[in-house]
Amino acid sequence: MVTVEVDLVRVESRLAAGELSCPSCPDGVLARWGFGRSRRVVGLEGPVRPRRSRCRGCAVTHVLLPVSLLLRRAYAAELVWAVLQARAAGVGHRRIAAAAGIPACTVRRWLRVIGRRVEAVRQWFIGVAVTAGVEVSIPPATGTAVGDVLAAVGAARAAMVSRFGPGRLVGAVTAVSVAVACSGARLLAPEWPPVSGWVGATPVAL
Template sequence: MVTVEVDSARVESRLAAGELRCPSCVGGVLAGWGYARSRRVVGTAGSVRPRRSRCRTCAVTHVLLPVTLLLRRAYAAEVIWEALAAKAAGVGHRGIAAKLGVPA
């Protein structure tokens, strides 16, 4: 997974211009390679379908994940942050879940 900015148009232009580098090899450039599967993320409007890319040098594929999402999490970063802040304030897990509208 490669973390990219939220603006998908900017990500597309960076892919087309060859500005995204491969984290798996030295000097590789990422190019567009379709999309990852669509998934529901709590805290976002609708489902999310991240862009995929493939290195032109080593042929490894990567999912381009917006910075507002966290790797392998079903909740947006903002929702996770709110839960952590509430826990630090002494709120229990049931109270946090009720406040955020998620299962305890």
């Protein structure tokens, strides 16, 4: 799976031009290979049907997932981010769920996933910031675990904007797009980040 920008026309153009690299082999280039199944995502207009690709070198296939989505989640990344922001502000999961129109059990599950690995997630995004930026300032503690994660994502975003510009990578470089792209859309995956920690690379197709 490879994260790409939301602009489907640009994704198609980059595929046709051979500008998307394969994450499975060093010199591979991705080409068109059909589409994934269509599905509804809460928070997005219309059904989503991700483009599939196949490496011209190793023949491995990859789904091209836009940064508006998280892997295996039925809710838009913006909604997930809003939940995390509310939690960092001290709001309980039931109030967050009621305000967002999301089942309380779903919100609680998201928060538990982040909570179990909060320091590893924070360190991952600090690693992104240090790798991408120059003279990066490590954000101070915010007083909440989720707040510390959001601050680390903010530091990563600032470093990437400083180095590449506000729209160079996957469209507009927002905190949400950085959180999705630099986690390979696995921000809420229980097994992410890897136990080995920061490895100095992201699955973003630049």
